Amino acid sequence: MSIEGRNVTLHEMSLRDGMHAKRQQISIEEMITIAKALDAAGMPWIEVTHGDGLGGNSVNYGFAPATDDEYLAAVIPHIKNAKVSALLLPGIGILDDLKRAMDLGISGVRIATHCTEADVAEQHIKFAAQTDLDTVGFLMMSHRNSPEGLVEEALKMESYGANCIYCTDSAGYMLPDDVRARITALREALSPETELGFHGHHNLGMGIANSVAAVECGANRIDGAAAGLGAGAGNAPMELLVAVFNRMSVQTGVDLFGIMDVAEDLVVPMMDHFVRVDRNSLTIGYAGVYSSFLLFAKRAEERYGIPARELLMELGKRGMVGGQEDMIEDLALTWRRERRT
Numbered sequence: 226m227s228i229e230g231r232n233v234t235l236h237e238m239s240l241r242d243g244m245h246a247k248r249q250q251i252s253i254e255e256m257i258t259i260a261k262a263l264d265a266a267g268m269p270w271i272e273v274t275h276g277d278g279l280g281g282n283s284v285n286y287g288f289a290p291a292t293d294d295e296y297l298a299a300v301i302p303h304i305k306n307a308k309v310s311a312l313l314l315p316g317i318g319i320l321d322d323l324k325r326a327m328d329l330g331i332s333g334v335r336i337a338t339h340c341t342e343a344d345v346a347e348q349h350i351k352f353a354a355q356t357d358l359d360t361v362g363f364l365m366m367s368h369r370n371s372p373e374g375l376v377e378e379a380l381k382m383e384s385y386g387a388n389c390i391y392c393t394d395s396a397g398y399m400l401p402d403d404v405r406a407r408i409t410a411l412r413e414a415l416s417p418e419t420e421l422g423f424h425g426h427h428n429l430g431m432g433i434a435n436s437v438a439a440v441e442c443g444a445n446r447i448d449g450a451a452a453g454l455g456a457g458a459g460n461a462p463m464e465l466l467v468a469v470f471n472r473m474s475v476q477t478g479v480d481l482f483g484i485m486d487v488a489e490d491l492v493v494p495m496m497d498h499f500v501r502v503d504r505n506s507l508t509i510g511y512a513g514v515y516s517s518f519l520l521f522a523k524r525a526e527e528r529y530g531i532p533a534r535e536l537l538m539e540l541g542k543r544g545m546v547g548g549q550e551d552m553i554e555d556l557a558l559t560w561r562r563e564r565r566t
């Protein structure tokens with residue numbers, strides 16, 4: 226299907242999902258430099274927070290060198306045209322975190338829940354929707370729900386007031402047909418005014434193809450990250466998205482060479498490891514595991530000698546979800562004990 230002439234709003238993830246790939250260690254200076262360069266390249270939306278959203282700074286998710294308030298306060302005054310969003314997972318972040326982020330100048334919030342648990346977002350979406358914030362319902366691990374099931378959850382978020390619903394492929398597990406089925410079902414069921422978005426991870430190398438499939442079926446917001454800096458094998462690389470959409474005559478308003486340079490000159494040099502499809506991130510996609518489990522599994526391998534790949538396969542079998550990061554260490558310890566005896 227031709228999507229020539231469509232407008233797509235791109236949303237930059239390197240300063241939020243990229244926090245996972247950096248074990249939450251992006252400095253305030255790096256945030257400012259990259260955000261300014263993304264803004265100059267014409268990026269319409271930039272997300273800035275801890276990888277697990279507002280309030281993520283914790284033993285379970287890892288401490289960043291600055292608080293979300295400090296990141297937002299440092300970055301927002303430097304931004305000329307882009308809008309800055311924050312992610313919020315109810316239970317990790319609370320309404321007070323959101324209120325402070327609003328005072329610091331965010332323009333949008335994405336309220337994220339597991340794909341079967343939209344109910345827990347009611348209070349947060351209702352609150353955000355009665356302000357002038359762009360309010361997004363972000364359904365994580367969307368492959369773990371059927372298209373019909375996802376529609377039910379999306380309808381709840383829409384009824385609370387979300388003006389956009391995201392199908393989020395947190396595990397990078399989906400194939401283009403999986404995306405088509407879900408976005409088509411959402412488009413048919415939701416109000417025509419409700420926008421649709423897709424957030425891809427590149428664990429099976431499908432980040433770009435899945436994003437294109439989403440646009441073909443009615444999504445108009447797409448997430449990506451410069452040089453793919455994001456959890457697992459990363460998000461759909463933003464510079465590739467812009468190049469592909471340019472080739473398809475889809476309007477994004479982002480300067481291709483500008484975003485290529487952000488990726489190459491600023492983001493790649495900052496990487497602690499090459500964010501790419503390797504045996505561990507590929508296993509995440511194959512097993513349908515939350516992408517941010519990658520570095521937790523690698524750390525458990527280093528500490529307990531249990532291959533990350535085996536841990537990740539087992540986490541997939543057990544249907545683990547975000548928030549169960551501590552179970553990775555638990556599983557590695559159990560297996561080490563069992564294997565020794």
Ligand SMILES: C[C@H](O)CC(=O)C(=O)O
Pocket residue numbers: 242276277278314337365366393394395396424456516517547
């Ligand atoms: C908290 C997660 O990192 C949100 C996200 O980007 C995803 O589920 O994917």
Ligand SMILES: [Mn+2]
Pocket residue numbers: 242395424426455456516
């Ligand atoms: Mn993600």
